[in-house]
Each structure stands twice: as C-alpha cells, then as structure tokens.
Amino acid sequence: MSWLVTGGAGYIGAHVVRALAAAGLTPVVLDDLSSGRPSFVPEDVALVEGSILDRDVVESTLRTHSVEGVIHVAGFKYAGVSVDRPLHTYEQNVEGTRVILEAMAAAGVTNIVFSSSAAVFGTPDVALVTEDTAKKPASPYGESKLIGEWLLRDQGVATAASDAPLRHTSLRYFNVVGSADPTVFDVSPHNLFPIVFEALIEGRTPAIFGDDYDTPDGTNVRDYVHVGDIALAHVAAAKRLAGGEPIEPAYNLGSGDGLSVKQIMDAMVRVTGIDFVPAVGPRRPGDPDRIVATGELAARDLDWQMRHTVDEMVRSGWAARRNAG
Numbered sequence: 001m002s003w004l005v006t007g008g009a010g011y012i013g014a015h016v017v018r019a020l021a022a023a024g025l026t027p028v029v030l031d032d033l034s035s036g037r038p039s040f041v042p043e044d045v046a047l048v049e050g051s052i053l054d055r056d057v058v059e060s061t062l063r064t065h066s067v068e069g070v071i072h073v074a075g076f077k078y079a080g081v082s083v084d085r086p087l088h089t090y091e092q093n094v095e096g097t098r099v100i101l102e103a104m105a106a107a108g109v110t111n112i113v114f115s116s117s118a119a120v121f122g123t124p125d126v127a128l129v130t131e132d133t134a135k136k137p138a139s140p141y142g143e144s145k146l147i148g149e150w151l152l153r154d155q156g157v158a159t160a161a162s163d164a165p166l167r168h169t170s171l172r173y174f175n176v177v178g179s180a181d182p183t184v185f186d187v188s189p190h191n192l193f194p195i196v197f198e199a200l201i202e203g204r205t206p207a208i209f210g211d212d213y214d215t216p217d218g219t220n221v222r223d224y225v226h227v228g229d230i231a232l233a234h235v236a237a238a239k240r241l242a243g244g245e246p247i248e249p250a251y252n253l254g255s256g257d258g259l260s261v262k263q264i265m266d267a268m269v270r271v272t273g274i275d276f277v278p279a280v281g282p283r284r285p286g287d288p289d290r291i292v293a294t295g296e297l298a299a300r301d302l303d304w305q306m307r308h309t310v311d312e313m314v315r316s317g318w319a320a321r322r323n324a325g
Contacts, residue, residue: 009036180228254293
C-alpha cells in the first residue's frame with residue numbers, strides 16, 4: 001500500500017514525500033509539473049505526470065499503485081495573484097479537490113490529508129487564531145481552501161454510513177520556509193524567502209510589500225513555519241487516519257507567536273552576512289495585517305512542534321538555494 005502525494009514535485013510536496021519514505025511509508029507522486037520539478041522527486045519514487053483535474057489519471061494512479069490514502073498538496077497557492085485570477089484559482093483548488101474526492105470514491109480510497117491554509121481566516125479579529133476562529137477569507141485563494149475543507153466535510157457526511165466512509169483532516173498553515181533537504185528549495189516567485197534570496201544572489205536590494213500595516217513595526221506579521229516540520233505533521237496525520245484513530249477535521253499548524261517581515265529581514269542580514277536595508281513596495285492585494293495561530297491541538301494529536309529558530313529557517317533555505325547554483 002502507498003500514499004499518493006498530489007503536487008509531490010513541488011517544494012512542500014517533495015518534503016512530504018521524503019518524510020513519508022523516512023517513516024517507512026511508500027510515496028507516489030502525481031504532479032502536472034506546472035510549478036513542480038522532476039528533480040525534486042527522489043529517483044526511487046514513482047512520478048506520474050498528470051493533472052488533478054483529469055479524473056481518469058487520478059483514478060488510474062490510485063488503482064495502479066494500490067493507494068491507501070492521499071495527501072493533497074497540489075494547488076494554486078498565491079493569495080495575491082488569486083485576486084486577479086479568481087477563475088483559475090477556483091478551477092485548480094476547488095474543482096481539483098472535487099475530482100480527487102470523486103476518483104477516491106470510485107477507487108475505494110478512504111483517507112485524505114488536505115493541505116489547507118491559514119488564509120481561510122482572512123484578517124482575524126483575535127490575537128491568536130484557534131481552529132474555531134471565524135472563517136472570513138480575504139482572497140479567492142483563501143475562499144478556495146475553505147471550500148476544499150467543506151468538500152471533505154460534506155463527502156465525509158455523505159459516506160459516513162457506507163462501507164467506505166471518508167476519513168479526512170485539513171492542515172492550515174501560512175508561510176512555509178526553510179529546507180530539510182539540500183536539493184529542495186522554494187521556487188515560488190511570490191514568497192518572501194525566495195524573493196529575498198534571488199535578490200541577494202543577483203546583487204539587488206530585496207524589496208518588501210508594504211510597511212504601513214497595522215502592526216508594531218508596520219510590516220505584516222505571520223506564522224513562519226519550517227517545511228520539515230510541516231511535512232512531519234502531514235505524515236503524522238496520514239498515520240492517524242490509516243490507523244483508525246480519532247482525528248479532528250482541521251488543525252492549525254501555528255507558531256503561537258509570529259514574526260514580522262522586518263524581523264525576517266533582520267535574520268536574513270544576520271545569516272547571509274549581506275548587509276542591506278530592504279526597499280519598500282506597495283502592498284499585495286489580499287494580504288492581511290496579521291495572522292498568527294496556535295498549534296496546541298496539532299501538538300496534542302500530530303506531534304506538531306516548532307523545531308527551528310528563525311535563523312535556522314533562513315540558514316537552511318539559503319543553503320539549499322545556493323546549492324542549486
């Protein structure tokens with residue numbers, strides 16, 4: 001039996017693949033390679049090139065590889081861009097999730113871990129977000145992730161009395177950073193770490209998006225969580241589902257503290273040894289001032305921990321990016 005990782009050739013998915021293998025589980029990757037890289041997939045892991053929108057490809061992959069569960073990481077992940085491309089965002093994230101659930105039902109696969117997002121909360125009016133905090137997405141991306149959670153919930157209800165009830169959980173997190181493998185790094189042109197790394201490599205001054213947010217230093221505050229820790233939580237959730245253990249419908253993988261963009265920039269200077277003062281550009285649409293979540297529930301059930309300091313996050317990500325040349 002194996003676990004299918006959709007988007008397993010991407011930055012987060014590739015780390016999930018490695019964590020599955022390290023835990024003694026057999027990963028299989030389905031990726032259309034629109035942003036993923038074949039080189040991120042270990043040579044001994046099966047890679048199926050195809051779209052999650054293609055029902056036949058998804059179902060045949062589930063059947064061919066005797067899949068017992070899906071870790072659904074694939075999706076269009078750019079909150080700011082989703083404001084300009086809402087239809088594309090909904091196609092990839094909502095229709096894609098629906099197709100996966102449909103294929104799973106046809107193939108008799110009953111376990112799914114869904115890669116959701118803290119973006120489902122929008123701009124919360126509480127200092128610390130819990131799983132029960134009101135869901136008020138501020139972008140089509142956040143809306144699409146919330147709808148994905150609803151799809152899992154509704155399919156779970158619909159199959160509850162059947163011979164193959166859907167078991168599911170959704171993991172919510174925001175800024176995933178760093179690297180747990182020197183061959184895998186964040187390739188997104190929209191995420192803070194790769195934006196800064198590329199600027200430093202090219203000898204440019206890094207820029208940040210806005211310094212007029214309603215926060216102590218004017219830059220937005222987020223949970224920054226290490227990709228290796230995120231991957232371990234996905235595997236823990238998969239094991240819990242497969243083992244028939246009780247599991248919550250959703251978990252926040254939060255730091256409980258949060259860091260501002262300025263604090264990240266200060267760590268960049270410390271770790272890289274390159275002294276700079278970031279340029280300030282306009283805000284990105286859909287970006288809230290602050291979103292920080294507690295991870296207490298995930299710590300209870302999924303061994304969720306913040307195992308890395310901010311400097312370690314920067315150092316591991318910087319090393320992986322420089323290793324790529």
